[in-house]
Amino acid sequence: MNDLIAKKNGYAALKLGLGKVGLSPLSLAGFIILFLAPFYITNNYLLRVLVSAVYFGTLGMGFDLSVGYIGVANWGYAGLTGLGAYVSALLLVNFGVSPAIGIPVAAIVSGLMGMLIGLLTLRMNPVFTSIVAWFFGLMLQSLCTSLPNLTRGSLGLTVPQLYESPWPKPYFLTIVAIAFVVYIALNIVVNSRLGLAFRALGQDYEAARTSGVYPVKYKLLNFSISCMIAGLCGAFYAHFIGIITPDLMATKHIITILVMTYIGGRGSIWGPLVASLILTPLLESMNSLLEFKYIIYGLLLIAVMIYYPGGLAKLFYTCVDKVKALLAKGKAKETATK
Amino acid sequence: MNHMWKRATALLLTLVMAVALLAGCSGKQETAGGGDGKSLKIGYCLPLTGAYADFGNEVKDTTELYLKDINYKVGDITIVPVWIDTQGDPEAGTKAYEQAVVQDGIQMSMYCQFSSVAVAVMEVAAKYGIPHVCSTGATALVNEKWQSDEKYHVWLKAYPSPDKLSVAYAEVINEAVESGIWTPKQMKYFSFGEDTDWGRSFSAAVGDSFAAKGWEVVGEDYFKAGETDFYAMLNKVKASGATVLAGNINSAPSAAALLKQAREVNLEALIVVDALSEDGRFYEMAGAASDYALDSRAMYSGDEGKALEKRLTETYNYPSSPAGGCFTWDHMAWAMGLIELVASKNETVDSATIYKTIQEEVWTGKYVRDDLYSVPCLKYSEANLPDPEVGTDAFIFPVMQFFGGEPTVVYPDTMKTDDLKIPDYMK
Numbered sequence: 001m002n003d004l005i006a007k008k009n010g011y012a013a014l015k016l017g018l019g020k021v022g023l024s025p026l027s028l029a030g031f032i033i034l035f036l037a038p039f040y041i042t043n044n045y046l047l048r049v050l051v052s053a054v055y056f057g058t059l060g061m062g063f064d065l066s067v068g069y070i071g072v073a074n075w076g077y078a079g080l081t082g083l084g085a086y087v088s089a090l091l092l093v094n095f096g097v098s099p100a101i102g103i104p105v106a107a108i109v110s111g112l113m114g115m116l117i118g119l120l121t122l123r124m125n126p127v128f129t130s131i132v133a134w135f136f137g138l139m140l141q142s143l144c145t146s147l148p149n150l151t152r153g154s155l156g157l158t159v160p161q162l163y164e165s166p167w168p169k170p171y172f173l174t175i176v177a178i179a180f181v182v183y184i185a186l187n188i189v190v191n192s193r194l195g196l197a198f199r200a201l202g203q204d205y206e207a208a209r210t211s212g213v214y215p216v217k218y219k220l221l222n223f224s225i226s227c228m229i230a231g232l233c234g235a236f237y238a239h240f241i242g243i244i245t246p247d248l249m250a251t252k253h254i255i256t257i258l259v260m261t262y263i264g265g266r267g268s269i270w271g272p273l274v275a276s277l278i279l280t281p282l283l284e285s286m287n288s289l290l291e292f293k294y295i296i297y298g299l300l301l302i303a304v305m306i307y308y309p310g311g312l313a314k315l316f317y318t319c320v321d322k323v324k325a326l327l328a329k330g331k332a333k334e335t336a337t338k
Numbered sequence: 339m340n341h342m343w344k345r346a347t348a349l350l351l352t353l354v355m356a357v358a359l360l361a362g363c364s365g366k367q368e369t370a371g372g373g374d375g376k377s378l379k380i381g382y383c384l385p386l387t388g389a390y391a392d393f394g395n396e397v398k399d400t401t402e403l404y405l406k407d408i409n410y411k412v413g414d415i416t417i418v419p420v421w422i423d424t425q426g427d428p429e430a431g432t433k434a435y436e437q438a439v440v441q442d443g444i445q446m447s448m449y450c451q452f453s454s455v456a457v458a459v460m461e462v463a464a465k466y467g468i469p470h471v472c473s474t475g476a477t478a479l480v481n482e483k484w485q486s487d488e489k490y491h492v493w494l495k496a497y498p499s500p501d502k503l504s505v506a507y508a509e510v511i512n513e514a515v516e517s518g519i520w521t522p523k524q525m526k527y528f529s530f531g532e533d534t535d536w537g538r539s540f541s542a543a544v545g546d547s548f549a550a551k552g553w554e555v556v557g558e559d560y561f562k563a564g565e566t567d568f569y570a571m572l573n574k575v576k577a578s579g580a581t582v583l584a585g586n587i588n589s590a591p592s593a594a595a596l597l598k599q600a601r602e603v604n605l606e607a608l609i610v611v612d613a614l615s616e617d618g619r620f621y622e623m624a625g626a627a628s629d630y631a632l633d634s635r636a637m638y639s640g641d642e643g644k645a646l647e648k649r650l651t652e653t654y655n656y657p658s659s660p661a662g663g664c665f666t667w668d669h670m671a672w673a674m675g676l677i678e679l680v681a682s683k684n685e686t687v688d689s690a691t692i693y694k695t696i697q698e699e700v701w702t703g704k705y706v707r708d709d710l711y712s713v714p715c716l717k718y719s720e721a722n723l724p725d726p727e728v729g730t731d732a733f734i735f736p737v738m739q740f741f742g743g744e745p746t747v748v749y750p751d752t753m754k755t756d757d758l759k760i761p762d763y764m765k
């Protein structure tokens with residue numbers, strides 16, 4: 001039926017085709033605009049800010065998979081990001097393994113660590129899972145600190161950068177490519193039967209279980225994918241900034257990701273990325289306000305939580321529905337006139 | 339009514355976002371490195387927000403007072419300060435620094451607390467060729483980066499590496515042993531430190547300097563910054579038979595807790611708490627437990643130094659610390675002197691001429707300041723770059739021993755006011 005409609009309508013055909021690879025015309029357009037940004041933004045500072053924005057947005061997309069679908073806020077997320085950073089950095093520093101291999105390996109190691117955390121915690125209530133995941137994050141941070149011979153601990157590990165060029169353009173293109181792959185992968189997952197199972201578990205755990213969804217298996221899968229994304233982004237970060245310390249694993253870093261996810265809209269996947277693209281430059285533009293910018297930031301967050309708990313994603317869908325309703329109304333009027 | 343509120347809030351939020359975005363992204367052009375020759379924008383990299391904001395703001399206050407004193411002028415050049423909030427974080431620091439270069443057009447930069455931040459910011463400074471002086475991020479990590487590529491030579495440190503700075507403690511204690519002032523029961527040494535880049539580097543370096551003097555290093559312990567429970571560590575020290583316990587603590591409550599608890603467990607060891615006097619309130623917290631403790635820091639010396647301390651304290655209504663006060667003041671004096679030198683040798687003062695002058699006058703040891711409060715002299719030589727020269731006639735912090743919260747200088751001889759004193763229970 002869908003195919004039939006698609007044949008009649010070019011836009012619908014495009015939508016259907018892109019949908020199969022986890023994209024929509026709007027998201028594709030968005031990513032094209034992002035990819036082309038270095039060609040129309042010549043300000044290197046702004047480009048560096050956008051690297052951060054896409055980095056946090058990608059982390060937010062991964063975080064959203066857990067919090068938005070199975071209701072588990074992974075408070076150990078920063079620890080897993082740091083783990084990815086250290087794995088890729090140490091592979092390069094100690095064994096000369098290229099980041100092209102090190103970054104995917106880092107993602108896998110973080111995913112496996114996420115699986116281990118999940119095996120131990122996902123049978124519990126999501127609140128306890130969050131707390132135990134947080135402890136794991138702290139443990140990872142302490143481990144990195146207490147192994148100075150390997151990680152250089154608090155002294156900091158200098159990491160060779162990804163590119164010879166010190167300018168942000170190649171880093172920007174890399175992180176946008178990572179975000180693009182993550183976005184597609186996550187959309188394919190959430191639009192599949194897996195996503196259905198995740199949603200079912202997040203909405204009504206008992207009902208999902210009664211319907212035959214095995215909770216631990218699906219939660220574990222969800223949690224591992226999410227942690228894998230944390231590791232992937234962490235590895236990129238290490239080769240972008242050029243130095244890592246255990247502080248990268250500190251809980252404070254989760255707050256930024258959490259904020260992007262909640263303002264973007266839980267369970268939307270794209271929401272955190274869009275929120276980060278708006279909020280990161282916004283916060284940067286308020287740098288001269290020092291501590292006051294955090295007050296404005298806090299007020300903004302409170303306002304969003306009160307008036308739009310669904311975040312930007314909900315706002316967007318509400319607008320789309322309204323436009324559709326208006327168009328339908330117009331069409332009905334036209335038909336009636338005829 | 340509900341709808342009205344929602345609309346009003348949405349409108350307000352949109353306005354806030356729009357104004358902030360416009361303010362941040364308005365058409366400022368990239369002006370990196372080039373000045374108009376009559377004004378010079380200097381970026382001051384400091385943690386102005388976040389956990390280390392207290393220190394960052396103290397340095398900012400001292401810098402502002404110095405600039406007010408010179409009426410923001412060096413000759414006919416107007417100094418325009420640009421405050422770069424690094425938040426004590428490498429990622430935030432690099433972003434803020436790049437913003438200062440690209441949007442504010444800084445032509446020179448100063449400070450930069452924490453080595454991890456310094457190493458990350460070095461990359462951006464090198465990229466734009468911005469000379470950076472008086473960097474306070476000072477561990478060997480910065481030196482490694484500096485030596486790895488010529489492009490990082492735009493960076494100059496205010497502090498020498500910990501290994502160069504830490505020898506003074508071993509010197510003064512060893513002198514006391516050799517001159518018969520103290521006969522320790524055992525030549526055993528235990529090091530401790532905050533688990534930070536500086537804490538680890540410094541404590542390890544002090545340990546090495548004691549080992550080089552024939553002391554047996556019997557243990558080391560690191561703890562998170564701000565720790566106040568040291569009973570476990572102190573019992574370990576006691577069991578090890580160490581007669582010297584030395585390390586670095588930057589938090590005054592933490593240092594006070596260590597000293598008080600050492601008294602409680604009757605620890606018979608001479609205690610070195612590096613950075614104890616960094617916070618002017620340490621005696622209020624530690625009381626008599628700080629008697630006999632050793633520290634090596636910048637200090638407000640002489641009548642002029644005391645007057646500066648009083649002025650800073652009265653102006654800003656908090657006790658001025660030597661690091662945030664006189665040491666910062668000296669950095670400003672050194673940097674403004676450098677600009678004066680650049681102006682005298684060049685038609686314009688910009689990144690390129692500043693860097694050229696640094697290479698010709700600073701690296702070669704020609705530009706020397708010996709009229710400072712915190713150290714006898716600030717000078718550089720090509721053999722020690724990017725560190726300043728260390729020595730009794732160059733960069734040295736006196737080793738002080740405290741009694742009733744007041745310091746007596748026990749090292750070096752040129753600054754010494756008294757011999758090292760050993761408590762009766764250790765004799």
